[in-house]
Amino acid sequence: MFNISICLISFMFLLGISMFSFIFSLKFLLLDYSVIIEWEILSLNSNSLVMSILMDWMSLMFMSFVLFISSMVIFYSKEYMEGDLNINRFILLVLMFVLSMMLLIISPNLISILLGWDGLGLVSYCLVIYYQNVKSYNAGMITALMNRIGDVTLLMAITWMLNFGSWNYIYYMEVMKNDYYMQVIGVLVMIAAMTKSAQIPFSSWLPAAMAAPTPVSALVHSSTLVTAGVYLLIRFNFILSDSMKLYLLIIGVLTMFMAGLGANYEFDLKKIIALSTLSQLGLMMSILALGAYKLAFFHLLTHAMFKALLFMCAGCVIHNLKDFQDIRFMGNLMIHMPLTCVCLNISNLALCGMPFLSGFYSKDLILELTSLMNVNLLIYILFFFSTGLTVCYTFRLCYYSITGDYNFFSLHSLSDKGWVMLKGMLVMLFFVIFSGCLLSWLIFPTPYMICLPLWMKMMTLLVSFIGVFIGYEISKFSITWFSKSLMFYNYSFFSGHMWFLPHISTFFINYFPLMLSYKLFKNFDQGWNEYFGGQGIYLNLKKNSLIFQFFQNNNMKIFLVLMVLWLMFLLLLLLF
The missing domain is CATH 1.20.5 (Single alpha-helices involved in coiled-coils or other helix-helix interfaces)
Known part of the structure; x- marks a missing residue:
């Protein structure tokens, strides 16, 4: 009884605050109004310890989205984690996770940002190792250690902020943006954001973090952990110089391209969706580097909605398939789980940028704005090619899971009877359909004037259709010569190995130092050094x-x- 009540109380509380926050964000947006609240925690002689809170339309709107998705995920967890003995601990960890994110969103101060940032890192480690096995421990370790790089750069940024007399970056950013010290802080914050948002070369932890329970994945990949880096850069976008923006653009586009390629070779349902998150994060970073920070924020919000629903649908499928995640075992799910498949299809189409779903309003605008901007041909091609790859792996996923023959046990209990999970998913579905147009009217009251030639205007549609065709063809010929010819690429550079990033970040970091230390131990501590060194001299x-x-x-x-x-x-x- 306590388990059910803690889920429901958390759900109601978060949903209430989310609605309250959204109403205030609309008021602040319409009035172009922002508030900084300073709360004096401690005053000792002439020193005072002050907690600052920034309330503007951006922080309030993002906060409302995070809280809404968290409330739906907790409601969904009530049934998904039903048999778990430690469900109270799970819900409390999720609440701590959300609290850390709130602290990061409303902080105009680098110290309190670090508290939220580190809170996200520590709680994410606890959630990734929730199912206690070797795979989870390895995934948790790579997640924690890679995020520590970002924590260190943020600490260094805090020390550089000592040059300005206060850690409230919001006061100095516009005025001091050409200052050398502020440029250094910008570089450090950019590296921190790249680690948290899993850009190249820090990408390998994101698919590894799929070892966490599916409700956590829905939360992490939609609105909390991975979006923290993008949100931080949106806040710091004024101090990014042209050279930093160029570097960020190249890294973002390469991440988007690499994740799109990797997802087409992956067979793990959750990893495909994780790589699609990586692709979208690359897209957000790229458009942010091009200077359209409001557009990056807009895509951040719309992406949060359909990605959370996508993971909830995947969780429902995995739950029904007795915890199997391989898409080759699925098939014909539309007959057995029609409502789940409808939700899965709509969120997939939103991810592809299907007209008039939420993803369309942000993705289409981003691609058209890129066409309008002064970017070189390589960036332009990679942008559109990566979009085509997104559609390709989405339709491949649909082909394997929803159509075809059912490839699992003959005796099964597939059904849409998980009403609690379905209720959470259907509420999310409403927002996946309508949030894009509502947000575009609110955030961009004056429409962008985009004047392009017909072939550039139709480019998005064209690459989407090509992506659908290639995705269908690759899936259809899964046993034939075409697939066998692709097997070479599957184990080569352009494959699901993510350009060897997992090997570099684990094998290079672990294997070589361990081998070197073993050789040193053998040759020095157990060799001549032992005879002529400390113990040898002592014994002689x-x-x-x-x-x-x-x-x-x-x-x-x-x-x-x-x-x-x-x-x-x-x-x-x-x-x-």
Whole structure:
């Protein structure tokens, strides 16, 4: 009974605050109004410890989205985690996770941002290792250690902020943006954001973090952990110089391309969706680097909605398939689980940018704005090619899971009877359909004027259709020569290995230092160094001192024995 009540209380509480926050964000947006609240925690002599809170339309709106998705995920967890003995601990961990994110969103101060940032890192580690097995521990370790790089750069940024007399970056950013110290802080914050949002070369932890329970994945990949880096850069976008933006653009586009390629070779349902998150994060970083920070924020919100629903649908499918995640075992799910498949299809189409779903309003605008901007041909091609890859792996996923034959146990209990999970998903479905147009009217009251030639205007639609065709063809010929010819690429550079990033971040970091330390241990500590070094010298001195001590203790006896031996020697000489 307590388990059910803690879920429901958390759900109602978060949903209430979410609605309250959204209403206030609308008021602040319409009035172009922002508030900084300073709360003095401690005053000692002339020093005061002050907690600052920034309330503007951006922080309030993002907060309402995070709280809404969290409330739906907790409601969904009530049934998904029903048999778990530690469900109270799970819900409390999720609440701590959300609280850390809230602290990060409303902070205009680098110290309180670090508290939220580190809170996200620590609680995410606890959630990734929730199912206690070797795979979870490895995934948790790579997640925690890779995020520590970002934590260190944020700490360094805090020390550089000492040059300005306060850690409230919001006061100095616009005025001091050309200052050398502020440029250094910008570089450090950018590296921190790249680790948290899993950009190249820090991408390998994101698919590994799929070891967490599916409700956590829905929360992490939609609105909390991975979006923290993007949100931080949106806040710091004023101090990013042109060279930093160029570097961020290249990294973002490459991440988007790499994740799109990797997802087309993956067979794990959750990893495909995780790589699609990585692709969308690359898209957000790229458009942010091009200077359209409001558009990056808009895509952040719309993406949060359909990605949360996508993971909830995947969780429902995995739950019904007795915890199997391989898409090759699925098939014909539309017959057995129609409502779940409808939700899955709609969220997939929103991800592809299907007209008039939420993803369309942000993705289409981003791609058209890129066409309008002064970017080189490589960036332009990669942008659109990555969009085509998104559609390709989405339709591949649909083909494997929803159509075709059912490839699992003949005796099964597939159904849409999980009403609690379905209620959460259907509420999310409403927002996946309508949030895009509502947000575009609110955030961009004046429409963008985008004037393009017809072929550039139709480019998005064209790459989407090509993506659908290729995705269908690859799936259809899954056993034929075409697939066999692709097997070479599957184990090569352009594959699901994410350009060897998991190998570099684990194998290179672990294997080589461990082998070097073993060789050093063998050759030095157990070799000549042992003989001539500390223990060797000690043992030699000890042995010699024992000999000298023996002589000193028995010197009279030794003298007599030597005298007898000498006399015998003389006697022998005389005789011969």
